[in-house]
Amino acid sequence: MARVELADQWMRADTDEREAITAAAWAVEQSLGNDPIGQSESRMKGRRITFSSPLAVTFRIEADGQTVSILQVRVFRRGW
16 A cells, blocks of 8 residues: 555655655665664554655554564655
């Protein structure tokens, strides 16, 4: 579901926004792969959130302590 949300938002973006979304998605992937707890804030129900402008990514860390499941991806527009 989150992948579909991200693709939809990317398709609706202009060229500059697409570049920013692509770069942010890569940065989020790297940070969650390396240190998901240290790079995020806790939320209710075991969820966490991380920000890499222009993305806000909500996720959870699974019981194995290594798998990250992305639950929601939102684009926020700061100054656009």
